[in-house]
Amino acid sequence: MSRCIVFLLISAEFISLQFASTVPVCTKTKANTCQECIQSGQHCSWCKQLDFTKAGESDSVRCDTNSSLVRLGCDPSNIIDPGSEILFEDPQPLNEKVQLTPKTIKLLLRPGKTGEFTVKFRRAEGYPVDLYYLMDLSYSMFDDLENVKKLGNQLLSALNGITKSAQIGFGSFVDKTVLPFVSTHPEQLKHPCTDKSVPCQPPFSFKHILRLTDDGNNFIKQVGLQQISGNLDSPEGGLDAMMQVAVCGDKIGWRNVTRLLVYATDDGFHIAGDGKLAAILTPNNGACHLEENMYKKSNEFDYPSVGQLAQKLSENNIQVVFAVTSNMVKTYQDLSNLIPKSVVGKLSSDSSNVVQLITEAYKNLSSEVILDHGITPDNLDIVYDSYCSNGVNKNTLRGLCSNVKINEEITFKVKVTAKQCLTNQQNFSIRALGLSDDLKVEVTTACDCKCNDALNPKACNSSGTVVCGICSCKPGFLGKNCECEAGSKTSQQLEQNCKKDNTSAVCSGVGECLCGQCICNTIDDPAKKIYGPHCECDNFSCEMFEGKVCAGEGTCSCGTCICNPGFDGSACQCKRSTDRCTSEGSICSGRGDCECNTCKCRGGYITPYCKVCPGCPSACPRFGPCVECYIMQEGKNTGNCTSICLKARLTQVEEVTEEQACKEKDTDNCWMRYYLTEENGVDNYSIRYTLKRECPEAPNIFAIVGGTIGGVIAIGLVCLAIWKVVTTIADRKEYQRFQKEMQKVKWDKGENPIFTTATTTVQNPNFDGE
Structure with a gap:
């Protein structure tokens, strides 16, 4: 059951979206005349009815879609909504010399609205x-x-x-x-x-x-x-x-x-x-x-x-x-x-x-017929519907029919759309490619209103005429109904006096501008009123609490609650008290405001008393130069440290042992220890410091040099010992291998076949044998 309900809801939503996409919408921004209105979009219409606008309303409400204007009370006969139409057409009978008709078309196009006309073609027999x-x-x-x-x-x-x-x-x-x-x-x-x-x-x-x-x-x-x-x-x-x-x-x-x-x-x-x-x-x-x-x-x-x-x-x-x-x-x-x-x-x-x-x-x-319009102005869109013997091709950039037989008649529907108003008449030609026949098209745009208002001298206080439902005043008269003498200001300047700024409505939309001054609308309830030079204020649009304006404990003045004594808050909903904002005699630690008996902290501090700031950076490095200045002067402030210590109050002690103490290095690379306490208020600190510093000992040059030399010698001796051991082992292995090879040798004790005895022997007479 639940799945069916979900499906129905989704289907209803889809249908509503589809319907909304097809509903005409007038996307006007500001249209105070009929011409401005119909140029705002293809779905915008203008109501020329005299009594259509109410007191204080701008004439721009006359511009909307047809359905919206009728719903607002405009008689359909008084709605101006020009469309696109054919002003002139020159049809010619098709014969063996004329294959394309008509020869000339004059179009009047409403920007955004498509104008359509029909072109006929018949393939002639025996064409030169x-x-x-x-x-x-x-x-x-x-x-x-x-x-x-x-x-x-x-x-x-x-x-x-x-x-x-x-x-x-x-x-x-x-x-x-x-x-x-x-x-x-x-x-x-x-x-x-x-x-x-x-x-x-x-x-x-x-x-x-x-x-x-x-x-x-x-x-x-x-x-x-x-x-x-x-x-x-x-x-x-x-x-x-x-x-x-x-x-x-x-x-x-x-x-x-x-x-x-x-x-x-x-x-x-x-x-x-x-x-x-x-x-x-x-x-x-x-x-x-x-x-x-x-x-x-x-x-x-x-x-x-x-x-x-x-x-x-x-x-x-x-x-x-x-x-x-x-x-x-x-x-x-x-x-x-x-x-x-x-x-x-x-x-x-x-x-x-x-x-x-x-x-x-x-x-x-x-047998192939192609309709083409060549190069046309950028602000015109042209598409074709081709009705051929073998089917229909719609919304193409060219008209095209294939396999057209002799004397066969085919039809094209040409759709022309102007994107915007044309300053001058635009002309283009539609031709059947490869043939001499062409169609001349002249295009103008309908960007002006033809209202044909009935004569009504009393409608504009006998000081002007009605043009599309709006009074066009005679020289010397101004105002919506020509009720003001001009003086030195124009009608637009008088109306501007009734606007709070350029983007707001006349008299804030709840009043009528008479000769440059707002006359605010009255309300049936005598307790409610609209006031202000531009009708921008009232006494009933303030914030409500528990169904009451300003909680019933204040008065509404131009959108803001003015609370009675003893009450506070944007809607006067809180009794004025600081009980839950006070800690150690300070309200919100001096770093926030007490609203509705609750601290509203500033600068990252958190409730309940604005004492803790989780996202704030540590203040220890900030006061390092300050503490160093005091240490260098052995705790005596001669005035040199005041500028870098800001408002901090320093106290010298023997030792600083707190785990949360600050530990920072000074310019001598020595560690300083001091305890930082944030007092109530903004940038209000107290510092307890000691003159004792933890400085690193100077390096022993002799030990470093001696140790380095000794290390080098030791590494050398170790390397020699390793080399000796490796070479000795290698020599022993080689000698053992030699011994094994010697044992394998078999010496041949036979006579050398190439040996010959000496032919001459010489003996040294002085050799005694030793």
Whole structure:
């Protein structure tokens, strides 16, 4: 049973928390006008009702949530709560030329409140297409170029099978013409290809060869004039070329139709920062630098970053088809993930399948619809709900539907939220990436009140008009109801006179400010009253004891009890007595106050009489210099010791034997003994000391030196004896081992086979044998 009760309580608490998190809250701080109120938060509303505020109340109470204002007595018809709305919408019928509607939207947004509108898209059949073929002309693409030279009419035929109007163009790229990307040797600059028998053109960064055209034969002619080139490293300068194709629209010849950029290569690409290898430090500025159809400033600007390139492609509605060989598919799939509306196709080794690849890539790109708003102001949040044939995606940063069929209509709900009031109108565009259709959105914010107050001349004492429930006084009149003549003060200054400080309410919230003076509210009980220049005092809000204000033994004055004679305490709850505070004739030992017959000690001393201070440091070291001064003067104080002894009283005795006596060293390294007694009061000590000191004896130099020398000699003799014993034992062991080896020797007594007798013998005639 108890477990069930606990479970129910926890469930109730959880439900209440969930409910509380969804209840609107007006987080206002100070809002004295309707404009300030509605700018405080999305849930803040303003009551314009004339008689809404009570005497002494600030106009800030008019600002609260709708439910709170109604509960406080405001008629719902008098509540100002502007929301977000659509001011203007320009819908257009969807057809083969218009795929996105509406064309224009004007929004009025309340900060914090979301404004919503619907965007419709229908994929048109046969929408015009511009295709620009951008080809890598490094040496490894030799066989690919030969096949591309024949593709003009095939590409146009394939595109015309998809659309009613198609154009194709051509450009090529290699890399920056500086080391270490391209060899700068004069011979290599003329013929960079490794095979000298192959026709080869000088290296270049990007060359725009053919402007977009519907003439397939011209495509074949211009591409047929191209030759392969070469460079040193594997990555190419393809991002440089893509940037120029994207931003040089007039020279490329882009129309306001579907734009496809086919990027054909068999290798990787350089990115921003690689230019530092060639001392190119200036970042790419994303501008068009084509001169005579050549990118001649390639060696001045670094490669663009992937993000920078993605932004420019998106701004110019260009969809990219990466036609790459199998070894580069993974690399360009990673790049495609960073570039919206791009796909990767696997190119055969000689580019023979490029027409089929482009056709399939176009179908994939055109069947995917992405709504994007580009870069918008920081104070606007934009999210999309996408209603697609295969489901709904809500609250995404882009609208997205895949596998959209021709003539299929899909819907997007766009939600725009202003974080704060906008000083000026903000504009942004929503586009279907890769298409020319866009939607212009204009945003303004509702940060002003339109109260439309009824005319009521008598409401402001005929000296002003009502604006959102508040009197706007004529010149020369002030006050809440224009009841005061202005004089030299403004209405705000008069109201400030009725405030105790900047943070308090007018007349402390219990009075009315009339012409700069507080008129305090009256209470039904004649024994109770509110008073003070700011109505900050009363005679009934003091501390209570046993249900009585000031225990019935005092009077309440502005929050403080004034006790009758014989009573004490914050609530006059104690009879005045010091019986339990007195010890040895002193109240709280002079180190505390007696309140309610109990010591309130100061400085770490504890009850009952403030005699003991457990946390206080020992006072012995503090009086060491004082005692030493008296000892040095043999107990005679000539006045030199007074300054360091403070208020201590010193008494000389023969001996100090107490176990608790202080023992401190003086400047001669001698021990002094004295007994310290703390008397009643603060810093009041008495000291009993003796002139006797315990000084250490002087060291015996001869004994120390002699002992040191003797010790060294003794250690030496011991070391010699140990050495002798060790060597003797070692010699004996070696001799015994020698004896054992001698016993094992077997001497051969046979004749030496190489011995021969002497051929001549000489005898000394003088040798007598001895």
